Amino acid sequence: MKNILDFSLNELENYFINELKEPKFRAKQVFEWIYKKGVNDFSAMTNLNNALKNNLQNTFYIDSVEPVKCQQSNDGSKKYLFKLKDGKCIESVLLPMKDEIIDENGKLMRHKRYTICVSSQVGCKMGCAFCYTAKGGFVRNLSAGEIVGQILKIKRENAIAYERRVNIVYMGMGEPLDNLENLTKAIEILKHNDALAISPRRQTISTSGLASQIKKLGELDLGVLLAISLHAVNDELRQSLMPINKAYNIAAIMQAVREFPIDMRKRVMFEYLLLGGVNDRICDAKALLGLLNGIKAKVNLILFNPHEGSEFRRPSLKNAQDFRDFLQAKGLTCTIRQSKGLDISAACGQLKAQNEKS
Ligand code: SAH
Ligand code: SF4
Secondary structure, eight states, X not given: OEEGGGOOHHHHHHHHXXXXXXXXXXXXXXXXXXXXXXXXXXXXXXXXXXXXXXXXXXXXXXXXXXXXXXXXXXXXXXXEEEEETTSOEEEEEEEEEEEEEEOTTXXXXXXXXXXXXXXXXXXXXXXXXXXXXXXXXXXXXXXXXXXXXXXXXXXXXXXXXXXXXEEEEEOSSSOGGGGHHHHHHXXXXXXXXXXXXXXXGGEEEEESOOHHHHHHXXXXXXXXXXXXXXXXXXXXXXXXXXXXXXXXXXXXXXHHHHHSOOOTTOOEEEEEEEOTTTSOSHHHHHHHHHHTTTSOEXXXXXXXXXXXXXXOOOOOHHHHHHHHHHHXXXXXXXXXXXXXXXXXXXXXXXXXXXXXXX
16 A cells, blocks of 8 residues: 555656556546545545545555644644554644734734644654654654645644645654655645645754755755754754764854755744753853854744753743843844643653653
8 A cells, every 4th residue: 555645746647647547637636635625535535436436545545644642732732643554653743823914904813823843754863962852763764745644634633724824844753854855755745736735935944954965955945944953052062962963063054054045035043952051151142143143044942841861951931031132132033932832741752752651
């Protein structure tokens, strides 16, 4: 059985013509059922004949991820533990946001907008000292269809209409740029107008800083947004937190960022994980400011999410606010990530661990 979500429209059309001996337009019909109407059962595709429905049912599956657990936070975010076909588990998060829009009568409207955070691998090779996912090591890459499947499933589970604006952040389990081929295929499928039509400008790839892969991604010129998990401003500290810094130091990352093609109106996001007493002093903020000088950057401060056995501590909110205020006063855009879902064991990998224990 094949995951139909692994197929781009073009590939599905070729499959229909060459393997199923069906006309090309049938592939597009199926695509629309799956992505636009959110149907996950071939037998419900009423404009297909029975023979084709049976054939499809025996060849493909649509659901590549099954929810095992879902934890809802009091801020409205929902964290899913998904089981893949081979029994491995990953996590994805739905983050509802409110968009404020002024309508034509000048009235303030509040529209629901969503961000979906997806995983790109089962586990991760990068071994970051603060990360729970790192503890389990690397298991395997997700296929393009398994990445797309997380979004489709969350949209369906929450009855999110096709037209609703959805942003994607590749900030779940795994290092997306260590799975570049499948990642770019997923981005292409997601953006297709006959699929979910999610513009690459609404897709943000977060990376621990694989400079050579950032370069490759840039050369593809997909129009996606980039987020760099920086977390430290000198190589010594960064190396102790993120072993990948040995292969690509801060200078190499900054060089790759400078060369990365990005929409004039957009900025590269620098994620900075605040670890109490490690990298959260004002002198660190000062050094960060110097490092980002001349780059169209925005900083997103993350408060460390403690997990069992972790050696780090979460800084106080006041500490994070002082850090932010310092950067903002110097003209650098800086926000503190709202810890949506902190109360539902947010740091990725923890829901999975909880489930395995029980
Ligand atoms: N591998 C990619 C994307 C997944 S991790 C990356 O590292 O960027 C997404 C973000 O969560 C990263 O910025 C990562 O540093 C951060 N993160 C990891 N463990 C965390 C923890 N315990 N608390 C808060 N953020 C964490
Ligand atoms: Fe991998 Fe990102 Fe966790 Fe580092 S922080 S181990 S790169 S998932």
